[in-house]
Amino acid sequence: TKYTVGDYLAERLVQIGIRHHFVVPGDYNLVLLDKLQANPNLTEVGCANELNCSLAAEGYARANGVSACVVTFSVGALSAFNGTGSAYAENLPLILISGSPNTNDASQFHLLHHTLGTTDYSYQLEMAKKITCCAVAIARAHEAPRLIDRAIRHALLARKPCYIEIPTNLSGAECVRPGPISAVTYPITSDKAALEAAANCAAEYLSGKLKPVILVGPKLRRAGDGAEEALLKLAEAMGCAVAVQPAAKGMFPEDHKQFVGIFWGTVSTDAADSIVHWADALLCVGTVFTDYSTVGWTAMPDIPLMAAEMDHVTFPGAHFSRVRLGEFLSHLATQVKYNNSTMIEYNHLKPDPVLVHTAAPGDELTRKEISRQIQALLGPKTTLFVETGDSWFNGVQLKLPPGAQFEIEMAWGHIGWSIPAAFGYALRHPDRKTIVMVGDGSFQVTAQEVSQMVRFNLPITIVLINNRGYTIEVEIHDGSYNKIKNWNYALLVQAFNGEDGNAKGLSAKTAGELQDAIKVASENTQGPTLIECSIDQDDCSRELITWGHFVAAANARPPRLSGA
Ligand code: TPP
Numbered sequence: 001t002k003y004t005v006g007d008y009l010a011e012r013l014v015q016i017g018i019r020h021h022f023v024v025p026g027d028y029n030l031v032l033l034d035k036l037q038a039n040p041n042l043t044e045v046g047c048a049n050e051l052n053c054s055l056a057a058e059g060y061a062r063a064n065g066v067s068a069c070v071v072t073f074s075v076g077a078l079s080a081f082n083g084t085g086s087a088y089a090e091n092l093p094l095i096l097i098s099g100s101p102n103t104n105d106a107s108q109f110h111l112l113h114h115t116l117g118t119t120d121y122s123y124q125l126e127m128a129k130k131i132t133c134c135a136v137a138i139a140r141a142h143e144a145p146r147l148i149d150r151a152i153r154h155a156l157l158a159r160k161p162c163y164i165e166i167p168t169n170l171s172g173a174e175c176v177r178p179g180p181i182s183a184v185t186y187p188i189t190s191d192k193a194a195l196e197a198a199a200n201c202a203a204e205y206l207s208g209k210l211k212p213v214i215l216v217g218p219k220l221r222r223a224g225d226g227a228e229e230a231l232l233k234l235a236e237a238m239g240c241a242v243a244v245q246p247a248a249k250g251m252f253p254e255d256h257k258q259f260v261g262i263f264w265g266t267v268s269t270d271a272a273d274s275i276v277h278w279a280d281a282l283l284c285v286g287t288v289f290t291d292y293s294t295v296g297w298t299a300m301p302d303i304p305l306m307a308a309e310m311d312h313v314t315f316p317g318a319h320f321s322r323v324r325l326g327e328f329l330s331h332l333a334t335q336v337k338y339n340n341s342t343m344i345e346y347n348h349l350k351p352d353p354v355l356v357h358t359a360a361p362g363d364e365l366t367r368k369e370i371s372r373q374i375q376a377l378l379g380p381k382t383t384l385f386v387e388t389g390d391s392w393f394n395g396v397q398l399k400l401p402p403g404a405q406f407e408i409e410m411a412w413g414h415i416g417w418s419i420p421a422a423f424g425y426a427l428r429h430p431d432r433k434t435i436v437m438v439g440d441g442s443f444q445v446t447a448q449e450v451s452q453m454v455r456f457n458l459p460i461t462i463v464l465i466n467n468r469g470y471t472i473e474v475e476i477h478d479g480s481y482n483k484i485k486n487w488n489y490a491l492l493v494q495a496f497n498g499e500d501g502n503a504k505g506l507s508a509k510t511a512g513e514l515q516d517a518i519k520v521a522s523e524n525t526q527g528p529t530l531i532e533c534s535i536d537q538d539d540c541s542r543e544l545i546t547w548g549h550f551v552a553a554a555n556a557r558p559p560r561l562s563g564a
Contacts, residue, residue, distance in 0.1 A: 194323050367390070391437040
């Protein structure tokens with residue numbers, strides 16, 4: 001049988017480690033979907049809509065390192081751009097694949113369905129260029145191998161999404177077979193001279209400082225390349241305090257004696273800010289400083305920073321390109337002097353552990369009690385997803401035992417991300433226990449994707465915290481728009497069962513009811529369990545309120561007029 005463009009793409013996806021592809025069908029991609037389906041190593045995963053499809057692929061990329069999302073032209077792709085934006089901001093190689101019009105239509109100036117009603121069909125490619133690291137449109141079948149390989153290679157190297165557009169009449173067109181996959185996946189190694197120079201320079205810089213601290217950011221894990229293990233070695237060689245940004249929670253073990261908490265300015269955990277602000281040298285590894293992660297810029301460190309990134313190192317007075325993070329950290333680990341001054345100081349500053357009060361079974365449910373019960377669920381095989389909202393703050397404060405994983409979408413911050421993303425993640429990691437903490441407002445955005453968890457019998461536990469509205473927004477800037485329609489969430493989830501599902505929906509108003517519901521969830525191994533936790537509207541974390549005030553102040557800075 002004839003080998004086609006669609007077969008080529010399928011084979012490349014398999015070769016880079018993709019086992020599931022997320023799709024919504026449409027007439028511009030149907031032949032392509034048939035071709036992908038025909039590959040025995042790919043499982044097709046249908047989603048309820050393209051926003052959810054792209055976010056499911058975003059979550060799959062977190063678990064698998066790379067993912068694919070296949071949609072139809074415009075009506076599909078424009079919705080999938082949102083999850084693609086997330087993958088860009090969160091440094092995940094998501095391959096967005098869109099069907100497109102028949103190659104004869106543009107030159108014949110035909111008007112087509114699902115388009116803007118003009119005869120220019122290049123707009124989708126032009127839009128995709130802005131939100132991917134490489135966007136290609138295949139115009140002739142013989143170009144497919146080159147363009148597909150190029151887009152995938154760029155995405156893998158940059159840890160960013162790419163875009164591949166395939167006309168509806170080319171997916172089934174004849175194509176040559178692919179060459180060795182190593183040509184697409186071969187890594188870029190460090191420039192030896194630059195690596196040596198960067199490590200020497202960094203070791204010298206650090207040796208001239210008295211109070212070095214390491215700050216870990218979310219791009220550490222995304223860099224791959226053994227960077228996480230290398231950082232652990234470096235930290236132990238330095239003996240200094242290691243603080244972690246909220247979006248990097250879990251990237252440095254929280255039970256390690258040098259872990260000093262989550263650095264998030266005034267809403268830090270374990271007083272991490274006290275030691276970060278005391279430091280005279282800050283080695284920033286894959287850090288991301290935004291208005292959110294710096295609490296409205298109030299926590300932006302004011303000393304010169306050494307920044308080690310995926311492919312370069314920059315510090316006061318020097319810059320080194322083409323230095324791989326893993327190699328740099330390992331190299332530096334052999335050259336640094338041991339200096340535990342910041343650990344000695346931190347051990348004085350460290351707050352005493354707070355005794356968590358256990359509620360009586362009949363007590364009304366509170367945010368603190370929900371956190372206490374979720375804490376007890378965390379083990380070496382748990383992955384906790386925390387959604388935008390107070391779940392960020394409640395989740396960040398939990399202690400991760402060894403092996404527990406934490407997922408947060410703090411850069412893009414799309415409410416509704418957690419449901420499809422957890423679905424995509426759990427498909428790839430059926431061996432882990434996936435738990436989602438999500439607010440009522442966020443849940444309403446992507447609720448349909450619970451039905452895919454039902455379809456694939458995934459035992460995800462969804463802890464839905466119902467505080468009747470957009471509380472995080474109330475704290476930043478309140479108005480009537482922050483109130484939402486209440487739903488019967490427990491019933492809704494059961495409706496997704498249709499005639500054959502195993503989802504359970506429960507609601508808890510007391511501590512005892514939550515305990516019982518958690519037991520039901522742990523026994524439901526054949527489908528998702530949603531637990532609606534009703535709490536008082538005013539029951540939100542001190543950290544959310546404090547953070548909200550500073551972010552609101554940053555948002556409200558008056559325009560600075562130049563030349564006035
Ligand atoms: N639209 C999208 C797609 N993403 C957003 N982040 C927002 C709007 C703005 N936004 C941020 S948080 C939020 C909104 C609307 C409300 C979240 O409410 P909820 O999930 O109930 O969590 P809570 O704050 O109550 O804990």
